[in-house]
Amino acid sequence: MQDITLPEGLRLNEESPTNDQSGAGFATIDVSTRLCTGRIHLHGAQVTAWQPRGASEPVFWQSAQAKLASDKAIRGGVPISFPWFADGRSHNQKPAHGLARLADWKLVDASSTPGGEVTVRLRLDDETLAKSKFAPDAEVTLVVTMGVAVQMSLVVRAGSAACHFEDAMHNYFHVGDVTRASVKGLDAARYLDKVSGRDGQLQEGPVTFSGETDRVYQSVASTSIVDPVLNRTIRIEKSGSESTVVWNPWSKRSEKDFGMAPGEWQQMVCVETANALADEVYLEAGEKHVLSQVISLG
Numbered sequence: 497m498q499d500i501t502l503p504e505g506l507r508l509n510e511e512s513p514t515n516d517q518s519g520a521g522f523a524t525i526d527v528s529t530r531l532c533t534g535r536i537h538l539h540g541a542q543v544t545a546w547q548p549r550g551a552s553e554p555v556f557w558q559s560a561q562a563k564l565a566s567d568k569a570i571r572g573g574v575p576i577s578f579p580w581f582a583d584g585r586s587h588n589q590k591p592a593h594g595l596a597r598l599a600d601w602k603l604v605d606a607s608s609t610p611g612g613e614v615t616v617r618l619r620l621d622d623e624t625l626a627k628s629k630f631a632p633d634a635e636v637t638l639v640v641t642m643g644v645a646v647q648m649s650l651v652v653r654a655g656s657a658a659c660h661f662e663d664a665m666h667n668y669f670h671v672g673d674v675t676r677a678s679v680k681g682l683d684a685a686r687y688l689d690k691v692s693g694r695d696g697q698l699q700e701g702p703v704t705f706s707g708e709t710d711r712v713y714q715s716v717a718s719t720s721i722v723d724p725v726l727n728r729t730i731r732i733e734k735s736g737s738e739s740t741v742v743w744n745p746w747s748k749r750s751e752k753d754f755g756m757a758p759g760e761w762q763q764m765v766c767v768e769t770a771n772a773l774a775d776e777v778y779l780e781a782g783e784k785h786v787l788s789q790v791i792s793l794g
């Protein structure tokens with residue numbers, strides 16, 4: 497494991513639970529400070545938990561049946577989609593959502609502030625990137641800061657050649673009951689409805705949920721999830737993102753297609769900070785792109 501000194505409040509847990517049949521371990525960085533608790537899996541650089549002190553419920557959702565295996569993405573928290581989103585612009589890319597969420601990222605730096613925030617920086621390995629024709633010699637890092645809010649920045653610096661890619665922070669949020677929750681901030685935005693296949697749909701008012709929902713909005717706006725059951729609002733402020741994806745698989749598909757436990761779909765909603773489809777990112781050699789979000793409770 498990497499030789500990085502961790503500040504108080506961060507602990508490298510190399511024995512984190514795994515259900516990988518190959519026996520591969522699942523290292524996590526566990527966070528416990530006066531401001532929050534949290535967890536980051538090195539597999540996928542995936543934030544799987546963050547909860548400010550005083551909050552009675554987790555902010556992120558994770559399936560009780562989430563597979564912790566080296567060839568699987570963890571169903572919950574914040575998977576990173578890169579260098580393509582879902583099956584990509586060409587609709588035939590595999591694995592779904594790119595290589596980043598299946599790779600073991602390296603911890604390169606960790607620090608804390610006198611105010612109690614902790615930051616870790618993780619880097620995607622060159623071997624994984626070399627497998628991608630999209631950005632083969634790019635440098636890709638994820639910076640996560642946890643405190644009263646959680647901030648994430650995915651930084652992509654192009655290498656010696658121009659490159660293009662899609663990216664996303666595929667946030668799974670915990671809600672009391674998705675049928676009563678709503679997402680504000682997307683009013684008047686155009687979207688692709690992936691369930692019906694219809695593009696150019698117009699959002700009117702907040703997004704509400706009454707069936708399978710899978711939409712790619714063209715929107716730079718920040719959003720918030722209003723949850724009357726848990727009596728809270730989750731705010732998602734974003735930058736460097738031209739798309740917002742909203743997803744819930746609903747009852748019928750949740751178990752068979754997405755491996756969720758019975759009824760779990762009702763306590764989750766994905767509101768994803770992304771650059772997908774027509775919003776893919778183009779970089780000239782050496783140029784940098786930063787996809788960022790700050791998540792907080794209101």
Ligand SMILES: O=P(O)(O)OC[C@H]1O[C@H](O)[C@H](O)[C@@H](O)[C@@H]1O
Pocket residue numbers: 569582592593690710711741742743754766
């Ligand atoms: O099952 P996964 O590969 O994790 O993808 C889960 C979901 O991710 C996104 O929200 C996409 O828009 C959906 O079409 C997809 O079903």
